[in-house]
Amino acid sequence: MFSEQAAATAQGLLAPPSAEPPTFPRVAVSGYSDCSQPFQLGERSFARQYAHIYAVRLAGMRPGLERRARSRWGNDVVLRRLSELQEGEKCCVVGTLFKSMQLQPSILQEISEEHNLVPQPPLPKYIQPSDELILEDELQRIKLEGAIDVQRLVTGTIVAVYGCEQDNGRFLVEDHCFADLPPPLPWSGPSSDRYVLLASGLGLGSVSGEALLSTQLLVDVVTGQLGAEGEQSCAAHITRVILAGNLLSQNTQSRDTINKAKYLTKKTQAASVEAVKMLDEILLQLCTSVPVDVMPGEFDPTNYTLPQQPLHRCMLPLASAYATLRLVTNPYQASLDGVRFLGTSGQNISDIFKYSSMDDYLEILEWTLLVGHISPTAPDTLGCYPFYKSDPFILTECPHVYFCGNAPHFQSKLLQGKEGQRVLLLTVPDFSATQTACLVNLHDLSCQPITFSSFGADSEDGDMELEH
């Protein structure tokens, strides 16, 4: 987008100033509606167990899975509950998967005194060949074996398995299926080019300030203060900026001050205070020019359990004065100009990455869409609010853009479904590491990365590059 139009007018920068400097009005925001009400928790009560969320998840997804099972294995396939299983009879069972992993960190093992074990250090992946899959429904559970990939699947997925029970008490799986893509939403996107910029992992408050220059370049490009007239007119087509989590860096989370003596730490401020002030100034520059949606992430000052609630506006006094700043939940769902966006700050994908053999963030993102649930590992290994009435992470409609933040690389894919679904799957890279943001064109669901790399210490010619 930028390169074709910008190059033509580059010589405008070296021309004498004109009498009337050209202005480029930003494209007006026409439909925006926030659809994240299921993720906004009002009053929270933690006096409940997590059995409710699993029960509601199974009860909510069971009808869809039974329909899928009938369409795949014939209308006369026998649907049974685990308590009604008969040995040797081929039937279909719908239930929740549980993967028992030996390496899964268990608090009970850590505090057990008989073992005298040091708690195990965090590993990148906790999978092992000896992991087992167990299918649970409302009353019973049974071990699974056969045509089902144990390493790939994670706890909490709702699955329909087809097979028969054997005499050793295990269920031999011949075939299995998931909920598949949810029903499509009607398309009413804009008729001309409109762009949304997605960035995540700004990482403010980190020890090294390298990413700060790139962040400032990003702000300058979006507000139109960078480049010649071509680039400014392109930037005027950006209608929204979404910051998908991890605005603060992990360094702000250090809790060394807890171990030190009180007299040493009395006057020190938490590292996040300075980082939030920097965030406020950056958001102020952005909000004066473009609507911004700020999603919290893993290291941001909000609650830990999913769904994370919006950052409080008292932390951002300068930027909150503008109505263009929207502090939103994680996961976030909204309809921008008729295009439905749904995304998270990446905690769900990185948690599945730890407990599954899937290595590619885009592959995991696509898998969560095919399974019909944003985050199946919550509440088992990812903190989650104890919902009792309904599970808001179940996907009931297929979004047009499905993104996750804080991925290691930029990846995108346009997925076509059988019922006419068109989804742009997008992994937004970590800005502090890659200095890359994403531009999504709402008109045709195309996507391109935009990198703001500055000169490194070992590059000879010290040029600043704006690649796209």
Add this chain to the structure above:
Amino acid sequence: MSRRAMEQPRRITDSFPRRRRRGPGRPPGRLKNKKDKDKDKDEVQLKVRDCPRAPSQPPPDPALMEMLRRFDLSWEYGPCTGITRLQRWERAQELGLSPPGLIRDALLEHRDNPDVTYSLWHEYEL
């Protein structure tokens, strides 16, 4: 525009009607009636042992209590601990499990009786 600029004995808050304070230790901001907040809360609190019973209601008959007990123990409607019976009934209704309407009528009739509204195990924490 700080309030320090108007250093007079008259305050802005004087224009609001004064209410009686609830206690000597209470900050002046919290003048709302605490009972209204409790009525809005639909959630079960952690320690609900001493709910006062409404004296005017007759005690519900044992057949009704047995029906409610059976509603708690039936597995089709999901787990029963940690939520009120009415919340469980409404959740079962929304999931399409068609719970019997009699139970809802009984729950609404004896709303003030904690033995009716809360589940069988509400006195045990979590």
